[in-house]
Amino acid sequence: MPTYLRVHDTSQPVCKHLRTKALHVYGRDTPDAFTTSRSSHYHCLRTQFVTGPDGDLSVPERCQPSRACFEPR
Amino acid sequence: MADGTRKLKVGFADQLRDIEVALPAGEPQPWDATTKLDVVGKPHPRIEAAAKVTGAARYTHDQRPAGLVHAAVLRCPHPCAVLDALDLEPARGAPGVLAVLAVAKPGDRLLFAGQDVAALAATTPQQAHAALARIAVRYSPQPFVVDTTAAMQPDAPLVHRAQVRERSTEGDEPGTPTGSSQRGNLRMSPSQKKGDVDKGLRQAKVTHEATYSTQAHTHSALETHSIVLRWDSPTSLTAWCSTQGIFSVRDELAEVFGLKPQDVHVITDYMGGGFGAKFGASAPGSRLGFIAGELARQARAPVALLLDRREEHLCTGNRPDSIQQVTLGAAADGSLTAIKVLAHGSGGIGTGAGVGRNAFAIYTKCPNIRVESHDVFTHAGPATAFRAPGHPQGAFAIELALDELAVKLGKDPLELRLAHNEHPVRRHQFELGRKQFDWDNKRKRVADERQRNTRLRHGVGVAASIWGDFGRGKAVVASLSVGRDGSIELRNGLQDIGGGITTVVAQVVAEVLRRPLADIRVRIGTSELGPSVGSGGSNTTSSVTPAVRAAAEAVLQQLRELAGKQLAARRPEDVLWDSKGARVGGKSIAFVDLCKHIAGEAIVATGTRPDTYGAYPSRFMGGNSVAIAGVQFAEVELDTWTGLVRATHVLALHDCGRVMNPLTCRSQITGGIILGTSYALSEQRVMDKRHGVMLNPNLDSYKIAGARDVPAIDVVFTEVHTGANNTGAIGIGEPATIPTAAAIACAVFSAIGTPVRSLPLTPDRVLAALGAIPTAAPARG
Numbered sequence: 046m047p048t049y050l051r052v053h054d055t056s057q058p059v060c061k062h063l064r065t066k067a068l069h070v071y072g073r074d075t076p077d078a079f080t081t082s083r084s085s086h087y088h089c090l091r092t093q094f095v096t097g098p099d100g101d102l103s104v105p106e107r108c109q110p111s112r113a114c115f116e117p118r
Numbered sequence: 119m120a121d122g123t124r125k126l127k128v129g130f131a132d133q134l135r136d137i138e139v140a141l142p143a144g145e146p147q148p149w150d151a152t153t154k155l156d157v158v159g160k161p162h163p164r165i166e167a168a169a170k171v172t173g174a175a176r177y178t179h180d181q182r183p184a185g186l187v188h189a190a191v192l193r194c195p196h197p198c199a200v201l202d203a204l205d206l207e208p209a210r211g212a213p214g215v216l217a218v219l220a221v222a223k224p225g226d227r228l229l230f231a232g233q234d235v236a237a238l239a240a241t242t243p244q245q246a247h248a249a250l251a252r253i254a255v256r257y258s259p260q261p262f263v264v265d266t267t268a269a270m271q272p273d274a275p276l277v278h279r280a281q282v283r284e285r286s287t288e289g290d291e292p293g294t295p296t297g298s299s300q301r302g303n304l305r306m307s308p309s310q311k312k313g314d315v316d317k318g319l320r321q322a323k324v325t326h327e328a329t330y331s332t333q334a335h336t337h338s339a340l341e342t343h344s345i346v347l348r349w350d351s352p353t354s355l356t357a358w359c360s361t362q363g364i365f366s367v368r369d370e371l372a373e374v375f376g377l378k379p380q381d382v383h384v385i386t387d388y389m390g391g392g393f394g395a396k397f398g399a400s401a402p403g404s405r406l407g408f409i410a411g412e413l414a415r416q417a418r419a420p421v422a423l424l425l426d427r428r429e430e431h432l433c434t435g436n437r438p439d440s441i442q443q444v445t446l447g448a449a450a451d452g453s454l455t456a457i458k459v460l461a462h463g464s465g466g467i468g469t470g471a472g473v474g475r476n477a478f479a480i481y482t483k484c485p486n487i488r489v490e491s492h493d494v495f496t497h498a499g500p501a502t503a504f505r506a507p508g509h510p511q512g513a514f515a516i517e518l519a520l521d522e523l524a525v526k527l528g529k530d531p532l533e534l535r536l537a538h539n540e541h542p543v544r545r546h547q548f549e550l551g552r553k554q555f556d557w558d559n560k561r562k563r564v565a566d567e568r569q570r571n572t573r574l575r576h577g578v579g580v581a582a583s584i585w586g587d588f589g590r591g592k593a594v595v596a597s598l599s600v601g602r603d604g605s606i607e608l609r610n611g612l613q614d615i616g617g618g619i620t621t622v623v624a625q626v627v628a629e630v631l632r633r634p635l636a637d638i639r640v641r642i643g644t645s646e647l648g649p650s651v652g653s654g655g656s657n658t659t660s661s662v663t664p665a666v667r668a669a670a671e672a673v674l675q676q677l678r679e680l681a682g683k684q685l686a687a688r689r690p691e692d693v694l695w696d697s698k699g700a701r702v703g704g705k706s707i708a709f710v711d712l713c714k715h716i717a718g719e720a721i722v723a724t725g726t727r728p729d730t731y732g733a734y735p736s737r738f739m740g741g742n743s744v745a746i747a748g749v750q751f752a753e754v755e756l757d758t759w760t761g762l763v764r765a766t767h768v769l770a771l772h773d774c775g776r777v778m779n780p781l782t783c784r785s786q787i788t789g790g791i792i793l794g795t796s797y798a799l800s801e802q803r804v805m806d807k808r809h810g811v812m813l814n815p816n817l818d819s820y821k822i823a824g825a826r827d828v829p830a831i832d833v834v835f836t837e838v839h840t841g842a843n844n845t846g847a848i849g850i851g852e853p854a855t856i857p858t859a860a861a862i863a864c865a866v867f868s869a870i871g872t873p874v875r876s877l878p879l880t881p882d883r884v885l886a887a888l889g890a891i892p893t894a895a896p897a898r899g
Contacts, residue, residue: 066502066503067655069398069654070363070651070654070657071590072593081307083472083491085503086469086500086503088468090373093398093400093408095467095468095469096229096278100279101278104469
């Protein structure tokens with residue numbers, strides 16, 4: 046996806062386990078992986094589910110350093 | 119060769135012009151409007167057709183590695199429950215059982231009916247399923263909600279207990295960078311904005327406001343999600359997988375099991391359909407790859423985990439439903455002053471209920487637009503991408519709303535669209551379609567039937583689509599070899615999900631090397647064959663064909679050099695290459711004879727493609743890629759006594775850059791229209807609100823369009839030379855399904871003069887719109 050569509054916020058790190066289809070289609074630097082795209086489904090690679098190991102939702106804005114299960118990319 | 123600019127002739131129909139594009143060194147001269155091609159652009163049948171129709175093609179479901187055993191999964195029957203107890207030992211002793219696996223553990227809160235609880239592997243599928251019944255499991259059902267509207271209420275049971283608070287984000291379109299947050303089951307998000315919608319509405323002389331709803335749409339690919347996994351050693355495995363992304367499966371299995379990617383071999387020789395749900399080794403609601411791998415380890419045997427149709431409906435993803443409040447404003451002369459969409463939708467326990475770009479990015483002459491879409495969590499299977507995510511549901515609402523506004527304005531709905539569209543190709547499509555569809559005369563007939571209040575009515579509608587060229591640079595490395603025996607082989611780790619890319623890449627090689635198509639061997643479908651892209655976003659053809667062409671041109675260069683030596687050419691440009699071989703003056707050498715002079719076993723070259731370098735005539739959302747245009751006209755026949763709607767004709771006009779193979783391209787568009795017709799008229803997930811389960815997880819009562827439901831389909835390719843890449847190909851898979859349901863809904867409106875604002879357009883809804891039966895709240899699941 047063209048990166049102009051959203052701010053590619055590199056100050057907002059995202060957990061390395063967060064996955065979304067866009068990563069496989071548009072590449073690992075797709076903005077969808079960093080800020081939520083409204084039409085994207087997300088899941089955690091550790092659980093392969095929409096919630097992470099702590100039971101919270103896995104979405105870019107939640108898979109942040111403040112979360113206990115976070116691991117940097 | 120240094121980077122440089124090249125002149126290209128680009129455009130469409132009689133609107134051609136010269137532009138300059140900056141090309142990286144080594145990039146072949148792009149094919150443009152002046153290029154004459156003999157193989158590409160011609161309707162070649164699929165080269166794998168015989169294998170498919172004779173049954174020789176082996177799909178994941180057909181794989182039988184030695185010692186294969188079969189997995190089955192125990193799934194939670196409750197929409198929300200705490201797992202109190204789980205004992206697998208009774209199942210371990212069941213006949214044929216070789217491995218058991220707990221996927222959930224006591225204390226886990228399970229969120230939808232269908233979620234993984236446990237799994238086992240047995241010698242036969244029957245033994246595996248029988249053994250599931252022996253698993254001792256106890257649940258404590260919890261309060262749940264499966265209806266989207268109910269889930270939005272403040273007292274609704276919470277699906278996700280933790281409140282997600284967002285920091286400042288931009289969302290997926292430019293908008294106000296304010297944070298958004300979750301309230302109850304509502305996950306608010308920033309809007310797509312242009313201008314000042316509230317001001318635009320205040321200025322409007324005519325307004326229209328209504329609510330439109332669409333249904334949850336479950337994936338129903340012919341081949342269900344499936345994986346066959348075999349451990350080749352403690353640190354390496356082979357997986358056959360029905361996937362749209364071979365490397366997505368490889369990478370996920372490598373991470374899940376702590377392996378090196380090069381020690382994970384993924385094979386997808388053939389796959390029976392993937393429309394967005396088949397990425398990674400898991401399904402959106404089920405840990406297939408992990409389950410298969412763990413069971414295979416325990417059983418010390420390859421494991422096949424093949425979902426049945428019920429599981430496919432429950433836990434492999436869906437298109438979210440939507441409730442869209444659309445408000446339009448127009449000046450007295452009919453010019454739009456505002457478009458406002460407030461959408462809520464449920465992706466079940468997951469996210470992704472956006473409504474695409476039809477409202478924001480097609481009728482761009484409207485100066486004030488705001489589109490907001492928010493997720494509503496419910497206890498149902500998670501959403502996933504489904505052919506043009508968000509777009510068909512968004513198209514339905516805005517296009518029908520425009521038709522309703524057109525009536526208030528006393529305007530032809532096609533004229534209203536023409537007046538606000540700025541994409542030149544889409545204008546061309548509207549105008550061409552108007553003539554070919556005989557729009558004006560058909561509308562007169564429709565109006566006459568309405569006035570005479572006939573029982574059987576006809577209706578006509580039109581709707582548009584927008585998509586982008588998402589072809590990826592530097593992701594595909596295609597390898598082409600020409601052997602001493604004249605054999606030609608193309609290799610890449612690509613999957614053919616049914617769109618026909620196997621044939622298209624063969625055509626590219628045949629075109630460049632001037633060899634018969636039948637002589638080109640294409641080897642794809644395994645991760646061992648070189649980097650490639652996942653097939654999503656309609657980006658396969660545009661990502662792959664330029665890389666294949668680059669490899670072919672590099673091989674041709676070597677063949678020409680070889681010929682030059684053999685024929686004693688004084689200058690490289692003296693070598694002429696054609697379908698027979700090479701010529702220099704009066705001397706010639708046939709292709710097969712030339713190949714005998716190859717030093718070593720073969721000439722081999724690889725090719726890739728750079729990032730997109732052209733986007734003529736219109737850029738997607740103002741960015742660096744082409745905006746793809748499409749328009750569909752639909753005609754319906756409607757029985758006002760029964761409410762039954764039949765789509766009788768769809769005329770589709772689509773732009774996909776250069777049409778590489780009209781046969782496969784037409785097939786893609788036809789498939790998209792069939793899906794859109796099915797979405798418009800019959801498919802819907804039905805949830806039991808009392809018990810929180812899907813009532814129709816099978817192909818008997820989940821109604822997919824059959825052969826007799828398919829309208830007559832006419833396809834017009836409005837070929838556009840964009841300058842985007844060296845073949846000029848862009849995508850078509852998703853654009854082709856976006857406007858269909860919208861056009862059909864608009865046609866129904868024209869037939870009966872009353873809108874049916876809820877999909878699918880089932881007889882009960884049509885009769886309710888006619889006032890023939892009491893109005894009920896639309897059933898959505």
